[in-house]
Structures are given as C-alpha cells and as structure tokens.
Amino acid sequence: MKPLDVDQATLARRDEIVAALRKIVPGEGVVDAKISRRAYESDALTAYRALPMVVVLPESVAQVRAVLAYCHENNVKVVARGAGTSLSGGALPLEDGVLLSMMKFNKIKEIDFENRIVVTEPGVTNLAITRAVEAQGFYYAPDPSSQIACSIGGNVAENSGGVHCLKYGLTTNNVLGVEIVLMTGEVIRLGGRHLDQDGYDLLGLVTGSEGMLGVVTEVTVRILRAPETARALMIAFDSSESAGACVADVIAAGIIPGGMEMMDRLAIEAAEDFVHVGYPRDAEALLIVELDGPSVEVDHLVGRVEAIALKRGATQCRISNSDAERLAFWAGRKAAFPAVGRLSPDYFCMDGTIPRKELPRVLAGMRQLSEKHGLRVANVFHAGDGNLHPLILYDANKPGELALAEEFGADILRLCVEVGGVLTGEHGVGIEKRDLMPEMFSDIDLSHQIRVKCAFDAKHLLNPGKVFPVLHRCAELGRMHVHGGRLAFPEIPRF
Numbered sequence: 001m002k003p004l005d006v007d008q009a010t011l012a013r014r015d016e017i018v019a020a021l022r023k024i025v026p027g028e029g030v031v032d033a034k035i036s037r038r039a040y041e042s043d044a045l046t047a048y049r050a051l052p053m054v055v056v057l058p059e060s061v062a063q064v065r066a067v068l069a070y071c072h073e074n075n076v077k078v079v080a081r082g083a084g085t086s087l088s089g090g091a092l093p094l095e096d097g098v099l100l101s102m103m104k105f106n107k108i109k110e111i112d113f114e115n116r117i118v119v120t121e122p123g124v125t126n127l128a129i130t131r132a133v134e135a136q137g138f139y140y141a142p143d144p145s146s147q148i149a150c151s152i153g154g155n156v157a158e159n160s161g162g163v164h165c166l167k168y169g170l171t172t173n174n175v176l177g178v179e180i181v182l183m184t185g186e187v188i189r190l191g192g193r194h195l196d197q198d199g200y201d202l203l204g205l206v207t208g209s210e211g212m213l214g215v216v217t218e219v220t221v222r223i224l225r226a227p228e229t230a231r232a233l234m235i236a237f238d239s240s241e242s243a244g245a246c247v248a249d250v251i252a253a254g255i256i257p258g259g260m261e262m263m264d265r266l267a268i269e270a271a272e273d274f275v276h277v278g279y280p281r282d283a284e285a286l287l288i289v290e291l292d293g294p295s296v297e298v299d300h301l302v303g304r305v306e307a308i309a310l311k312r313g314a315t316q317c318r319i320s321n322s323d324a325e326r327l328a329f330w331a332g333r334k335a336a337f338p339a340v341g342r343l344s345p346d347y348f349c350m351d352g353t354i355p356r357k358e359l360p361r362v363l364a365g366m367r368q369l370s371e372k373h374g375l376r377v378a379n380v381f382h383a384g385d386g387n388l389h390p391l392i393l394y395d396a397n398k399p400g401e402l403a404l405a406e407e408f409g410a411d412i413l414r415l416c417v418e419v420g421g422v423l424t425g426e427h428g429v430g431i432e433k434r435d436l437m438p439e440m441f442s443d444i445d446l447s448h449q450i451r452v453k454c455a456f457d458a459k460h461l462l463n464p465g466k467v468f469p470v471l472h473r474c475a476e477l478g479r480m481h482v483h484g485g486r487l488a489f490p491e492i493p494r495f
C-alpha cells in the first residue's frame with residue numbers, strides 16, 4: 001500500500017488543535033501523549049500502522065458535533081473509530097488527523113419488545129445487543145465472528161455480516177434507522193423504527209459507507225425471535241471442489257440454512273489443534289451446515305441436506321443431537337482465525353465474494369496462486385453466500401514477504417472479479433482493497449461514488465485516503481473530460 005501523504009502544515013498547528021479540542025472535550029477525553037496514542041495506531045489489519053495526531057473520546061452528541069464543526073472549519077481530517085477490529089484498515093488513523101473514538105457511546109437506550117427494536121449508542125458491542133434481549137427469547141441476527149468486541153457503529157459503517165447472514169441478511173437488512181453527525185457538525189436522522197421510509201434510501205447509502213459520510217451516533221436495529229430449534233451437520237469431503245458443489249446443490253434445492261460455512265484442510269487442522277472437538281483431520285474440506293426453525297421442519301431439512309451431501313460424495317456426515325454438540329461443531333469454525341494465527345507469525349485475511357457455482361473453480365485457482373507466490377493459504381469462509389476468507393500466511397519479519405502476500409491477495413481478488421464476483425463481502429474496502437477498485441469499477445462508476453462522498457463531505461475531511469484509489473476534489477469532478485475513450489480527471493494530488 002502506498003503510504004498516505006501527511007500534511008505538514010496541519011502538523012505544525014498540532015498544539016493549537018489539541019488545545020481547541022480540550023476545550024470541547026475536557027478531562028481525559030483528549031489523548032495527547034505519544035505512548036497512549038500508540039494504542040490506536042492500527043485496527044485489526046496490523047500490517048499498516050500510523051500514529052494519530054491526537055485521539056478524542058467524546059461522550060455526547062453535542063461534543064461530536066462541536067469536534068467535527070471545529071475540524072471542518074479548520075480543515076482538520078477525522079477518522080471515526082469503534083472497537084478497531086476492521087480487517088480492511090478502515091479505522092487506520094492519519095498522522096495529520098484526529099482519531100475520533102466512539103467507544104464511550106456504550107449504552108443501550110431503548111428496548112421495545114412489542115415493536116421488536118433496540119435503539120442503541122454506536123459503541124455498544126454487537127453481542128451486547130443479543131445479550132440484552134435473549135432472556136425474552138430474542139436476538140440480533142448479524143453475527144460477525146468478532147461480535148464479542150466489534151461495535152454496532154462499526155457494523156453499520158462496514159455493513160458487517162456473519163454466519164447467519166445467509167438467511168437473515170447483513171447489517172443493512174437489520175438496521176432500521178441511524179442518527180449521524182456530518183462533518184459540518186449538522187445532525188441528520190435516516191430511516192426510523194420501521195422497515196421502509198419515504199424518500200431516497202440514504203440509510204442504505206450510509207450503511208457500508210466505511211465512516212466516510214458521517215459519524216454514527218445512534219442506531220436502531222430490529223431484533224428477531226430466537227428459532228424454536230437449531231441443528232447442525234458436520235460434513236467432510238475429500239476435495240474442496242466436492243464441498244463447493246454440495247453448497248451449490250443445497251441452495252439450488254431451495255434450502256436456505258441458518259449458516260453454511262466451509263473450511264479447507266489447513267484450517268481444519270489448525271482449528272482441531274486449537275479446540276479439540278473432533279474435526280476429521282484427514283478431510284480436505286469440511287462443511288458446517290445449520291438448519292433452524294420449527295423442529296419438524298428442521299428434522300426434515302437435516303435429512304435432505306444429508307442426502308445431498310452423500311450424493312456429492314461426502315466421506316463423513318455427523319448430525320448434532322443436542323445443543324452442546326451443535327455448539328461443538330461450531331467451536332472450531334468460530335475460533336478459526338486465532339487458530340490459523342498459530343500457524344504463522346502473520347496472516348492477511350482476504351474477503352472476496354463470488355457466485356456460489358464458481359467455488360470449485362476459484363478454490364482450484366487459489367491453489368495455483370499459492371504455488372506461484374510460494375505462500376500458504378488457509379480457507380475459512382461463508383460458503384452459503386460465496387463470501388471467501390482466504391487467510392494468506394506470511395512472516396512480516398522476512399524481507400519482501402508482506403509485499404508478496406499483498407500481491408497474492410490482489411491476485412485472489414482479481415480472480416473473484418474475473419468469475420463475476422466482488423472485491424469485498426463484508427470487511428469493506430478500506431485501505432486494503434482501495435487500489436484494486438479500478439479492477440471492478442470504471443472511472444464513471446467511481447466518479448459517481450465520489451460525487452456521493454462530496455454531497456456529504458465536500459472538503460473530504462472524513463476518513464480520506466480510504467476506499468477511493470484517487471480522491472478528487474469535489475469542484476474538479478465537474479471538469480472531467482473524455483481522454484482516449486476513457487473518462488479522465490484533471491491532474492490533482494493524491495491523499
């Protein structure tokens with residue numbers, strides 16, 4: 001990744017900026033000491049680091065408004081941060097910018113069981129929402145594997161997914177409304193307490209906008225009744241291709257599992273070494289398929305999935321007969337990332353999405369790429385919705401390996417796009433996939449996306465340098481011209 005340019009003129013004003021911010025957020029809400037700022041220098045994409053100019057932890061919407069208005073007026077960049085678990089570098093700070101941590105917004109404001117909604121502050125963790133309603137038989141469906149730590153504000157910004165999103169949708173399908181503060185300090189409310197609203201779907205636009213349009217200060221989500229029962233199948237195959245074909249067959253048969261996850265041999269072995277739950281070490285691929293709903297329906301569907309798997313040559317098929325057994329099947333999958341982390345000093349988690357039917361082709365292609373680049377790759381992914389998470393193993397201490405891993409990752413994502421897929425399924429573009437955006441979008445596509453950014457943040461002060469390979473000044477978008485058959489922008493500096 002090309003390092004982000006640092007504006008020395010802003011850095012020269014650092015003391016003055018810190019003093020002004022202290023007036024807005026008094027006490028310990030402004031973190032100025034270098035050693036304390038170090039804690040914020042990266043998110044979960046630890047390959048990239050930058051020391052934020054200053055960290056601010058506001059406690060009220062009024063403070064967020066005042067901080068943003070000050071920064072807008074004084075041309076200071078801002079990066080919002082939740083729990084810092086982004087895997088695409090979305091919360092990577094700027095050396096010449098304010099890092100705005102939203103983790104003091106940690107209260108659930110309202111639980112309305114009658115209307116099945118929860119209104120919450122953005123720093124509340126994803127899992128805390130389910131914990132707050134589960135005694136009454138409800139839950140919040142999107143369940144990123146990081147749910148114990150990641151914030152609902154971060155989930156909105158990244159449009160996060162998880163195991164259950166195949167059946168219950170991503171964050172965008174479960175968020176009803178948000179309050180956001182714009183870079184100017186103005187507050188707007190999008191959506192509300194119901195599924196649909198009049199006017200443009202700006203809520204849909206903000207969900208997944210990677211902290212670039214506004215700072216989320218309140219989120220309204222819908223909660224669902226917990227299913228009557230859930231059972232899981234653990235199905236082993238002697239090839240990833242057969243497992244991939246089984247996934248496509250299950251969906252083609254009209255069955256939508258609550259979750260359908262796949263792991264390849266390297267991931268299976270790592271997970272089994274980590275959690276010891278009886279994963280078959282000799283399998284080349286393992287599927288965990290969960291069916292949920294009324295018991296009669298679940299028992300019927302379990303039988304159908306088993307029959308499809310056996311027809312596709314499954315070498316082993318275990319079916320859970322208790323909740324403890326079901327959770328044991330999931331334990332390895334849920335712990336797969338830390339488990340793979342024990343195989344190598346570093347790994348890159350990619351996040352491409354492909355049409356399900358292309359799984360066998362892409363998995364075969366990935367094996368070839370692994371040989372070409374000389375790096376191992378473990379595969380753990382949301383097979384049901386074609387969302388791949390190849391984990392590229394490398395050692396950042398070996399000269400050149402980070403660059404090699406980046407190139408390998410880019411080749412995987414190019415392959416995803418080639419088969420009709422997309423660069424990201426749920427982790428966002430951030431800094432990680434930013435320079436690959438032209439592989440997927442034309443100049444015209446990108447310029448229109450940038451226009452949306454301009455409508456919300458005309459000075460490009462909120463999370464600049466992320467998502468768009470070149471960030472164009474809004475005024476210059478009107479001066480694009482056609483050059484050699486392609487739309488060209490006037491020469492302007494990169495951020």
Ligand SMILES: Cc1cc2nc3c(=O)[nH]c(=O)nc-3n(C[C@H](O)[C@H](O)[C@H](O)COP(=O)(O)OP(=O)(O)OC[C@H]3O[C@@H](n4cnc5c(N)ncnc54)[C@H](O)[C@@H]3O)c2cc1C
Nearest residue numbers: 082083084085086090144145151153154157161211216426
């Ligand atoms: C082990 C592990 C497993 C994971 N598994 C999954 C998974 O299964 N599915 C999945 O989708 N993701 C997964 N992730 C990625 C990550 O957890 C999600 O992207 C999550 O939504 C990030 O939330 P956060 O609070 O940590 O946000 P951060 O990392 O702090 O920020 C992420 C982005 O959101 C923006 N942002 C944060 N808060 C706000 C706010 N209040 N207003 C505006 N913008 C804001 C930031 O500017 C940044 O662009 C995983 C990560 C890890 C480390």
